[in-house]
Amino acid sequence: MLSLSPPRSSWVAFVAWGLLLSTAPGCRDSSPSTSDAGVSDDSGTPDAGAPDSGTPPWDGTYTVLEERGDGTGDPGVLSRCALVPQVGESPAGGCFDPSIFDLSSCDTSTLANVPTNGIYQVRLREEHALADGGVGGSYYTVTMGLRGDGGTSTFYYRPVSHDARDTDSLLVGTTVPVRDGGVTYTLAGCEAPNDHYFTGCFVRCTNGRVVERATADAHRMVWREGEAESSGGLELVSETYVPQGTPLDVYVAKNHAFVVSANAYLRPGKPGGLSIYDVTDRRHPVLKKVISLPDDQLWNSVWTKGDALYVASQDTGIVVFDITNPVDPQLVRRVPTSAPLAVHTVLVDGDRLYGMGLWPSNNTLVFDVSKPLEPMLLQRLSFPLVDTYDAPHDAFAYQGRLYISHMQSGLHVVDVENPNDMKLLGTYAYPNSTAHHNAVGTFAGRTIAFEGGENHGAHLRVLDVTDPTHIVKIGEFQLRPTVSIHNILLVGTRLYITWYQEGVRVLDVSNPTKPRQIAHFNTHRETDPERTDDVFEGAIGIRVPGDGYVYVVDTSRGLLIMNELPLDTQAGGAPKTAP
Structure with a gap:
């Protein structure tokens, strides 16, 4: 009223x-x-x-x-990669460990197309278990700024603390200190068909335990194709x-x-x-x-x-x-x-x-x-x-x-x-x-x-x-x-x-x-x-x-x-x- x-x-x-x-x-x-x-x-x-x-x-x-x-709604799976650990598990090597991502179905050689510097909006399609036993999802969007010129890269609205990129791999992440530990956000690249778009997988961990897993796609903020x-x-x-x-x-x-x-x-x-x-x-x-x-x-x-x-x-x-x-x-x-x-x-x-x-x-x-x-x-x-x-x-x-x-x-x-x-x-x-x-x-x-x-x-x-x-x-x-x-x-x-x-x-x-x-x-x-x-x-x-x-x-x-x-x-x- x-x-x-x-x-x-x-x-x-x-x-x-x-x-x-x-x-x-x-x-x-x-x-x-x-x-x-x-x-x-x-x-x-x-x-x-x-x-x-x-x-x-x-x-x-x-x-x-x-x-x-x-x-709203489910955009569907955004990438051909997958996260190995399930929600609730704690990867032995931590959530920045590249081995927690299954990239076997990805053409990682195309990641050479990802520019050294770029501004992106990244969609994260979070997985949810459905009542019928299947897997559904919904998505949200975060930001990312990649820097290779000596500046600080950013991801998920924070400075990147882990940045490992070369011609056939991309792994960026950030850690936010919290009581008794920290929250980590990690994105691994899967493939990049061109220089303004790439796909990947995402994990969020709290104190080393997986709390969210998602497929992702990153849209570079250059002019529309x-x-x-x-x-x-x-x-x-x-x-x-x-x-x-x-x-x-x-x-x-x-x-x-x-x-x-x-x-x-x-x-x-x-x-x-x-x-x-x-x-x-x-x-x-x-x-x-x-x-x-x-x-x-x-x-x-x-x-x-x-x-x-x-x-x-x-x-x-x-x-x-x-x-x-x-x-x-x-x-x-x-x-x-x-x-x-x-x-x-x-x-x-x-x-x-x-x-x-x-x-x-x-x-x-x-x-x-x-x-x-x-x-x-x-x-x-x-x-x-x-x-x-x-x-x-x-x-x-x-x-x-x-x-x-x-x-x-x-x-x-x-x-x-x-x-x-x-x-x-x-x-x-x-x-x-x-x-x-x-x-x-x-x-x-x-x-x-x-x-x-x-x-x-x-x-x-x-x-x-x-x-x-x-x-x-x-x-x-x-x-x-x-x-x-x-x-x-x-x-x-x-x-x-x-x-x-x-x-x-x-x-x-x-x-x-x-x-x-x-x-x-x-x-x-x-x-x-x-x-x-x-x-x-x-x-x-x-x-x-x-x-x-x-x-x-x-x-x-x-x-x-x-x-x-x-x-x-x-x-x-x-x-x-x-x-």
Whole structure:
């Protein structure tokens, strides 16, 4: 059940969680929501395309698709090798002993294809005994960074302590000290048909005893096989490294790009903050100012309204700046004023500011910003939580409803017309949900939501949310099974997605039941400075303000400005040839 609680004044503790792993109460202001018109004073994320973006060619008919969840099910055996000891046994030579792996069915000579240096996402298919006496399994994904240049290799999110590789063998592992012993994670290579993929077997031991056995396959985070850097006319105009922390999001207003960063572990010792770039000349952005506050270092999302700039801080809440002079923002206040809160993202819709709060309260904050520099807290939306990590991560406002991507509990649809009477209308949840971002529009008279999770293998769902009490899946789109989506923008019949290691993907969704890729730009390169094997690496933030350009933030490369795809409205949204 949706619960509403008034602003509180008590101090509460909070947990900052970032790259690891919004007048007095009254009726909603009727002014139009922030559009993506590209005007000089406000050019943010679009609220949707035209009033009805999908006719023609879609007639509104669809087949309801089965919901299988993300990262669920049994992918089948991933490799031809096997682990000799069973669960519960203690190998005499320990869990780094190569002899515990049966590689007799493997063509280990192909392991010469595994590069000395490489970033991988590794699927582990864990074996389970079935009631009928057979063996089934489920999988999860971990990361690995192989280094042969003197750097430290990593596996399972930790530095490798055992690394034995040559032209026909691969054995890497790590040990984590625990009470009275340690936990070891070991991966043995089986075969590598090419330089961007190999298979193997995995074992996890606690104090020398086998507790998990799995087959594995490792997907190297290079561009998808056969792909060029870009396609469909999406071209890079400029690239500007952002030295401040790890850049995570961008907003464009007043011919300036406001980039927020976090002091995340990806760049130890580099504080987070706000970097302001003059983008009057999109081919040559100029850094004008950097703001970093000693007590406020994890800035994850940014938005503007008029002369106000709102920063989502996972340290203190929402930080409000006056950008009357965009090259010299002035700190005005932090909200809510009653207690600091870890706010993950912000969204402006008309005279409403929404702040999606993580811990400690897991609230979506609703502010009146009819006076942009003086946000007034109207309400807090809270929902029953599925588990410890469940929280609102992002949201989208459309036609009087707020669509909240609420991580483990899925997509929530809330009537927000009246702040005194906000109602939860419906929820779409699915197995292994990590609902992070969404975009909503009208197609063939139906309200359609495009939803993406943030986890290994999360993919795009297309949902009919016309009736929030009966939400159904009508389409989907997936790339590699190990890579995560981050942000989603709907511009007419085009869906722009920052897909971490997959870069920027542009889909034609004029028929939402059959999303079709029409352009891409691969931003992720293993050789980029400070690039790591973290799952949340690559293209992360995006704005398409309608000024002819696409603004992208990559966690390593910084601010990338690309040309926007011209739209041929006579061809159902297909891009024209770029000028």
